[in-house]
Amino acid sequence: MEFHRSDSSSSPCSSAATATPQAQSDPMHSWWESVSKARSRIHALAALLPSSSSSSLASLADSDRPALSLLSSPAAYDALSASLQGSHAAPLCHWLYDTFLSNDPHLRLVVLSFVPLLAGLYLSRLHSPDPPSLAGFEALLLALYAAETKSRNGKPLLVTIPDLSHPSIYHAPLRKPQSQSQSQSPSLGLISPPLEPQLGVKSTKRPTIVGVALHSFFSQISHMPAWSKLHFCQFAAAWAGANCPCRNDLDLDQTLPFDNVNILIRDDPQPQRIPLPWEILQPSLRILGHCLLGPLNSQDVKDAAAFAVRCLYARASHDLLPQAILATRSLIQLDVRAREAAKDNAASSNANTPTKVKKPEILLVSK
Template identity: 45%
Template sequence: MSTQEQRVSWSDSFSQAQTAIQSLSTIIPSIPESVSSSDSPASALLNDPQLAAQISDLLRQPDSGAGDNQLCRWLYDTFHTSKFDLQLVILRFLPIIAGVYLSRIPLRKPLAGFEAVLLAIYAHETASRNGQPITIHIPDLSHPSVYHEGKHSNKSTPNLAVVSPNLEPQGTIRSTKRAQIIGVALELYHSKIVDMPIQSKIDFCEFCTIWAGEDGDFYKDFPNEGNQKGKDGVEKKEGRILLPWEMLQPILRILGHCLMGINKKNKKNKELYEAACCACRSLYARALHDINPKAILATGSLLNLINIQKTGVDHTEIPITKIIHL
């Protein structure tokens, strides 16, 4: 891209971000001065805590998910600008959108506004992947290590694992496709998680605890939970949702990042770390309650990571064999 093309692209992004701010000003109580006068309006939309608090409050209102909800319309239109920096703004609020949406499904409230935003994210991923699945190569366990596979590996039968299946266009969110659509949205969130503000990740961890619907404090000393006191922990049924693997897999990847508690400046955030630990314990308790072997193995792996961190070992020095790939 030439310098002139870069300038045009920057100008176009700046203009669309300013338009988004002007449109948002008719919806929320007030636009902070730090946002309206920013030289980087898209970045300000993403990172300003005062603005984020106002949008979050509106997303949690009783009528927030309706089809005629102005904020949902703004989120939908802003995502469809196809500008990467503005799409990040919408993904920043995905934990609250998905969290409130899933909690209201049993209440049979109008949710067309939330569904439109989720479908927009899903359609974007479907188009960007060209409908193809996401796969990873699994090392051949018949060899001592990946370095021993060498030239004699059977390339005609690669060891592939499907991380995310092939996608088909969806015009509505049916109950049979809900987990896949939200799972795909969470996969996109995970792929951009480095750009997400800390509070967005904390929101996600808090909703994971709610979704699990189990009191996980009993597992604070995992794996020696049998020696703990306080076995009469109370289950938290309110907010519990179904957690099929299509959703749980990206959830656990996101929590794996949050357990490191790292922000853009490579500094650990204690509040995020504690929220992630709480979510992992609750999901582990849920996996045990559901007698779900795959979920027990995955969530138990995250609890093992927490215990490794408690020993004071730098996570960059943890042997890869101690962490199960999710």
């Protein structure tokens, strides 16, 4: 399947060339252009979905911020995800592809919210005995990969590792800092090497391309809706293999509230265990870490993330992956401590709650 950019998703360079300088500097004009673009994309989506979902999408298009309304609509997400898991995946992938190329930041957030579902369906169907055509999924994954490659500009993703030999900025130094000539360079950890442009999804580059798409989702995870995070947790548990009994080895309390989290996907009643290279596992653990420890996440998201992390810990223990064992073990310990602290706070708040003193009963006796 070949995807071509539609007229509604023309590049910003061509639109900027035809726009006048006054229109470019007018914020009202840019706002109206963004709203018009979002409304046209929503109407195009309504034409692809069943008629039962068209009325709700029409109301979203009439709002002042149609793209953000679409992002925060669980009904629209359910309708699109149900069609993606059915037989109408190709035109919806085409719609997501054109919407992402529109370069509107809010519309791109809408596309990124479907990355967990796209990656989950793609990897699950890829390893099925009779995989269907996945050209639409791969075209969209390549678009996400190309955008991330352009934004990184040939540079790797690095992280500075704290060095205990240097005083922290939050503490008084116990000794005088070394001079500039004697100071050592900070320790750097490699998160992702520089990305190379890809024209197709080769088997050797598939984990990297999917991992970059998951990283794009993680980079905007604070804007993602709860149902998108929940979908990813369900897929992560399914990828790891959710039926291993050793997932609760680090839990003292074996009766966990999240042990019955539903991980079943609509078109895959028995989610299968798939290969998990580090290129996919690393961004997955970063997403699960946010879902598990993010203070604004709902309890359903935290429970699903806790279940998925324990499944990945069991998988890493069987596959003997030291990096994954260390990461998942740390997340489990943080989750256990957070749940114990929440339980202690709830118990102390109940103990400190003042109870009303009963008034003594007064019996009125008539003479």
